[in-house]
Structures are given as structure tokens and as C-alpha cells.
Amino acid sequence: xxxxxxxxILAAHTGKNELEAGELIEADIxxxxxxxxxxxxxxxEMAKINADKVYDKxxxxxxxxxxxxxxDIKSAENAKTCREFACSQCISHFYDVGKMGIEHAxxxxxxxxxxxxxxxxADSHTVTYGALGAFSTGVGSTDMAAAMATGxxxxxxxxxxxxxxxxxxxxxxxxxxxxxxxxGKIGVDGxxxxxxxxxxxxxxxxxxxxxLAICNMAIEAGGKNGIFPVDDQTLEYVATHLSEKxxxxxxxxxxxxxxxxxxGSVIGHIYEADDDAVYAAELEIDLSELKPTVSFPHxxxxxxxxxxxxxxxxxxxxxxxxxxxxxxxxxxxxxxEVLKGRKVADNVRCIIIPATQEIYLQSMREGLLxxxxxxxAVVSTPTCGPCLGGHxxxxxxxxxxxxxxxxxxxxxxxxxxxxxxxxxxxxxAASAVTGYISSxxxxx
Amino acid sequence: xxxxxKTIKYGDNIDTxxxxxxxxxxxxxxxxxxxxxxxxxxxxxxxxxxxxDIIVAGSNFxxxxxREHAPQVIKDSGVGCVIxxxxxxxxxxxxxxxxxxxxxxxxxxxxxxxxxxVEINFDTGDIxxxxxxxxxKAQPFPGFLQxxxxxxxxxxxxxxxxxxxx
Numbered sequence: 001x002x003x004x005x006x007x008x009i010l011a012a013h014t015g016k017n018e019l020e021a022g023e024l025i026e027a028d029i030x031x032x033x034x035x036x037x038x039x040x041x042x043x044x045e046m047a048k049i050n051a052d053k054v055y056d057k058x059x060x061x062x063x064x065x066x067x068x069x070x071x072d073i074k075s076a077e078n079a080k081t082c083r084e085f086a087c088s089q090c091i092s093h094f095y096d097v098g099k100m101g102i103e104h105a106x107x108x109x110x111x112x113x114x115x116x117x118x119x120x121x122a123d124s125h126t127v128t129y130g131a132l133g134a135f136s137t138g139v140g141s142t143d144m145a146a147a148m149a150t151g152x153x154x155x156x157x158x159x160x161x162x163x164x165x166x167x168x169x170x171x172x173x174x175x176x177x178x179x180x181x182x183x184g185k186i187g188v189d190g191x192x193x194x195x196x197x198x199x200x201x202x203x204x205x206x207x208x209x210x211x212l213a214i215c216n217m218a219i220e221a222g223g224k225n226g227i228f229p230v231d232d233q234t235l236e237y238v239a240t241h242l243s244e245k246x247x248x249x250x251x252x253x254x255x256x257x258x259x260x261x262x263x264g265s266v267i268g269h270i271y272e273a274d275d276d277a278v279y280a281a282e283l284e285i286d287l288s289e290l291k292p293t294v295s296f297p298h299x300x301x302x303x304x305x306x307x308x309x310x311x312x313x314x315x316x317x318x319x320x321x322x323x324x325x326x327x328x329x330x331x332x333x334x335x336x337e338v339l340k341g342r343k344v345a346d347n348v349r350c351i352i353i354p355a356t357q358e359i360y361l362q363s364m365r366e367g368l369l370x371x372x373x374x375x376x377a378v379v380s381t382p383t384c385g386p387c388l389g390g391h392x393x394x395x396x397x398x399x400x401x402x403x404x405x406x407x408x409x410x411x412x413x414x415x416x417x418x419x420x421x422x423x424x425x426x427x428x429a430a431s432a433v434t435g436y437i438s439s440x441x442x443x444x
Numbered sequence: 445x446x447x448x449x450k451t452i453k454y455g456d457n458i459d460t461x462x463x464x465x466x467x468x469x470x471x472x473x474x475x476x477x478x479x480x481x482x483x484x485x486x487x488x489x490x491x492x493x494x495x496x497d498i499i500v501a502g503s504n505f506x507x508x509x510x511r512e513h514a515p516q517v518i519k520d521s522g523v524g525c526v527i528x529x530x531x532x533x534x535x536x537x538x539x540x541x542x543x544x545x546x547x548x549x550x551x552x553x554x555x556x557x558x559x560x561x562v563e564i565n566f567d568t569g570d571i572x573x574x575x576x577x578x579x580x581k582a583q584p585f586p587g588f589l590q591x592x593x594x595x596x597x598x599x600x601x602x603x604x605x606x607x608x609x610x
Contacts, residue, residue: 041512122510138534222533409461
């Protein structure tokens with residue numbers, strides 16, 4: 001029986017030619033990730049395992065991103081625990097303030113994940129790297145500890161939902177709108193325990209930043225992983241975001257085309273679903289029919305199209321543009337496209353958070369930061385901060401926020417009576433200008 | 445292994461931000477952390493929960509973040525077991541890894557009322573609502589997971605395995 005793309009990657013990491021859905025396996029891990037919230041617990045748990053050292057100092061990545069720059073003494077102590085562990089274990093990839101970025105924007109940017117890799121991270125949004133054709137999934141701190149110590153972890157081989165994309169999205173429709181639309185359709189447990197495998201001719205109209213945002217929110221449908229096939233855009237992205245170690249595997253004079261040709265042989269592996277793979281469900285989406293989409297409180301599945309949302313005249317207090325979902329350079333460009341020459345509405349706070357130092361710098365070079373600040377927005381250093389109600393933009397009682405983040409659960413961004421509306425950077429920026437949930441088309 | 449206690453019932457999609465809001469995730473002291481368990485949904489939870497109580501919930505329990513703090517605060521609150529129609533996948537792993545007993549049984553989760561006295565036999569998958577005198581059958585765990593549960597979680601399981609090798 002044929003295998004899905006996800007099953008093939010799991011099989012390759014288990015040393016088997018064939019796997020079936022439901023099988024319990026122990027697989028070799030290519031990369032283990034943790035952040036400043038989950039790693040301290042993992043470090044505590046790893047101390048209980050009969051292993052003094054991590055299995056591979058180059059395959060463990062620790063990113064200080066959630067409560068940094070340290071929001072209080074307890075957060076500072078936790079970051080210190082991670083820092084000392086990284087130092088004592090000689091971890092190659094420890095990213096502290098000044099070098100860090102939001103982990104799921106940083107890891108693809110640094111070239112730490114390649115097509116065909118098996119990645120686990122103690123952060124639910126680890127699903128993001130499926131955009132690169134990797135199998136990547138979130139785990140808890142004890143799993144992280146076990147993976148750091150042994151380089152292996154147990155998995156149940158998942159079934160998959162195949163999501164076939166066709167058509168070309170219209171202006172102002174982004175990857176965020178597609179994934180919110182899908183979650184609205186199948187529900188917050190619509191892909192529970194399953195892979196979400198994207199395919200079809202519509203894939204080519206989605207940029208890498210779109211695909212990263214889409215896979216990022218697979219978890220919001222309960223998915224075990226989201227995954228895209230590897231195409232020319234993937235190769236181009238990987239070839240232009242190589243780690244130093246991987247770059248060294250190519251000749252000094254190798255150009256982009258040569259590097260692209262080496263992906264799948266020199267570095268990484270390219271997997272495709274078998275033609276006769278069996279899927280638990282199939283979904284077809286015509287991208288040309290999609291509209292900007294907004295998730296109303298308090299579930300990501302509570303979606304409305306921008307037309308419906310606009311008619312409801314939802315007055316807002318805050319806008320957040322950033323996060324592991326939408327803090328990438330194209331998100332910054334989209335926000336700037338709307339905010340250029342316009343002003344953030346009175347009584348609205350607009351907080352913009354480029355996800356990494358590199359994105360921050362690029363935004364500066366392109367003049368985007370100037371546009372944001374002139375519009376009356378604030379620009380923050382990279383942090384997960386407000387997305388999970390940590391810091392840098394907490395909501396008061398009954399306040400409303402349009403946010404490009406990924407969750408709108410009760411109390412997610414602050415007071416338990418506050419409300420979060422999930423949307424794309426276009427919609428968030430347009431809403432910042434009008435003070436109500438708004439379509440970018442209405443003001444452009 | 446058995447659990448017996450009074451139930452506290454919640455609905456569908458109880459997310460990890462409800463179980464333990466992220467604003468408390470800087471706390472490493474487990475007792476202090478547990479005092480905030482469920483507080484945005486049920487402000488009295490920490491006061492009313494007794495050792496051995498059983499949480500009963502709808503579908504997708506524990507959805508959202510990967511934070512292991514979520515099953516940990518439930519365990520540290522004294523809860524003996526969570527029965528749900530279904531569990532979100534990372535919560536399911538985390539619960540097994542840290543040794544919080546969970547059991548998936550849609551029929552039981554639907555039928556059992558708040559405050560009922562319930563007994564669970566994990567070896568057979570039998571769930572009995574003593575108050576209503578009704579019985580339910582859950583699927584027992586696959587062998588590999590059961591051996592991890594018997595070991596008391598993933599860390600013990602790994603240590604036992606490496607000792608056996610030596």
C-alpha cells in the first residue's frame with residue numbers, strides 16, 4: 001500500500017521501507033527544539049535520565065523567544081537556566097537576545113531544517129517546517145528531554161487529510177486566510193492526530209512565507225503536522241537560507257542553481273506521496289474563491305469572511321502584527337503597504353513585531369520601520385510576547401485586538417474578558433487605520 | 445491500576461491556556477503553579493478540588509500549546525484521572541509521559557454528570573458511574589504505551605530500558 005509524504009519521512013527515520021497508519025514506531029530525530037518556557041522543564045527532566053550529554057550538540061536548538069527580553073525575575077532565571085545548560089553542553093545553536101528571533105521564523109531562516117528532516121520541538125507551532133517538506137511536530141518538555149538525551153522518540157504513524165489547492169488567490173488573500181478558512185471548515189479538532197498534506201496546482205501561487213504560516217496553524221486544526229511538496233520555490237528558499245555547515249558542503253564558487261540541484265542529494269531528502277497513498281479524508285479548495293478571513297473569539301474555527309466581519313462594525317483597541325505565524329518579511333511588507341501614508345486610528349495601539357533580527361534589519365533597509373513609526377505604530381524587538389499574553393501588549397478587561405497571531409482562546413492575550421480576532425497582516429493593518437475590523441480593499 | 449473519585453465536569457475544547465494561562469509559565473515551583481489551574485474558567489477550582497477527583501470533559505481536551513505545565517498542574521492539583529471524549533495529541537503524549545492517568549471514552553464522558561462518584565479500572569478499561577449505576581468500556585492503551593504508563597512515565601521507561609541493556 002502506498003504511503004503519504006509524512007509516512008515516507010517517518011519510515012526513512014525508522015529504517016523501514018513501509019509503515020502503516022496506527023503503527024507505533026521509534027524514530028531518529030534530526031533536530032530537537034526548545035524555548036525559554038519549555039526548555040527549563042526539559043532540562044530538569046533530562047537530569048533524571050542516565051545521560052550526561054545531549055545526543056548531538058549540533059542538533060539541539062534552544063531559542064529564547066517567549067518572555068524575552070526577560071519580562072521579570074522568574075523569566076530571567078529560566079533564561080539563565082537555558083544559557084547555563086547550553087554552555088555546559090556546548091550547544092551550537094543557542095539563540096539569546098541579540099541573535100534570537102521567534103523560533104519558527106528563525107530556524108528556516110538559519111537553514112537549520114531541511115526538506116525530509118524529522119524535527120520535534122517543545123512548542124506546538126513546530127509544525128511550521130512542514131512548509132520546507134519536513135516532518136515536524138510539537139511535543140512536550142519530557143519528550144524534548146528524551147529526544148535531547150537519546151536522539152530518538154516514539155510516534156504513532158498518522159493518517160493524513162489531503163488538501164488539494166487549485167486556482168490563484170486574489171489580491172489581499174494570503175496563506176493566513178487559507179488556513180483560517182480550512183480551520184473554519186474542519187474545526188479545531190478536524191485533523192486530530194492526522195497529517196495535513198497540501199498538494200495541487202494552487203501550491204505554486206503560495207509563497208514560502210504563505211506556506212510557513214499555513215503549516216504553522218495546522219496544530220489549530222488538531223493536526224500532527226502540516227506538509228507541502230518540495231517545488232522550485234522550496235529549493236530556492238533552502239538554497240538561499242543555508243547554514244554555514246551546509247554551505248560548506250558545496251564548492252566555494254557554487255551558484256544558487258548548483259546548490260538547488262544538490263538539495264535531495266548533498267543535503268536533505270525530497271519525498272513525495274505515493275500515487276496510491278490512502279487518505280483519511282480529502283478536501284479541495286479553490287484559492288480564487290477565498291476571501292480575507294477573520295477568526296472571532298474564542299476559537300480559531302469561529303471564522304467569518306471579511307465582508308461579514310466588516311458589516312458587524314467591531315470596534316477595536318489594539319492591533320498586533322507579528323508572531324511565528326505572521327512576523328516574516330512579506331508580512332511586514334503587507335502591513336507597510338496598507339500603513340504607508342496613513343495613520344493608526346485614535347484610541348488604537350498598533351504593535352508591530354518583526355520575528356527575527358534579520359527580518360528587523362531587512363524591514364529597516366526597506367524603509368518599512370519608518371512607515372510603521374510615521375503611521376503611529378510601535379515596533380518591538382523580536383518576541384512571542386503578546387501572542388500568549390506574556391508581555392509587550394497585554395489586553396485589559398473587555399478590550400479587543402485584531403492580531404496576526406494564531407490563537408484566540410479565552411484570556412490568551414490578557415484579561416479573560418478580552419477578545420482576540422485572528423487575521424492576516426493586511427486585515428490587521430487596515431483595522432488599525434479605521435479602528436474597526438476592516439478589509440484592506442475598503443481603504444486602499 | 446484503579447482510580448476512584450468525585451467528578452468535576454467541563455465542556456469541549458478545554459485549551460491549555462484555560463488549564464494554565466501562559467502568564468504563569470515563568471513559575472517553576474509546581475505547587476504555586478498548580479494554584480492557578482483552570483482559574484480563567486473555574487476560579488474556585490484550586491479550592492474545591494480534592495485528592496482523587498476526576499475531571500470529565502468533552503472533545504479535544506488540552507488543545508493548543510505544547511506546555512507540559514498543563515497536565516502537570518492537573519496532576520499536582522491531586523486529580524486522579526481525566527476522562528474525555530477525545531484528547532488533543534500533544535496533551536495526550538504529555539499526560540502519558542508525566543504519569544497523569546487519562547482515558548478516552550466518548551460514551552462515559554457524555555453520560556457522567558458533574559459530582560458523580562466514578563471508578564476506573566485502567567487495566568480493563570472499565571469505567572463505572574457509581575452514582576448512576578452505569579458502566580462504560582474504554583479501549584485499553586496499546587501495549588507499548590501501557591508499559592510506559594506502568595513505568596510511571598517516559599523518563600522512568602527510558603531509564604529501565606537502558607538498565608536492562610546493561
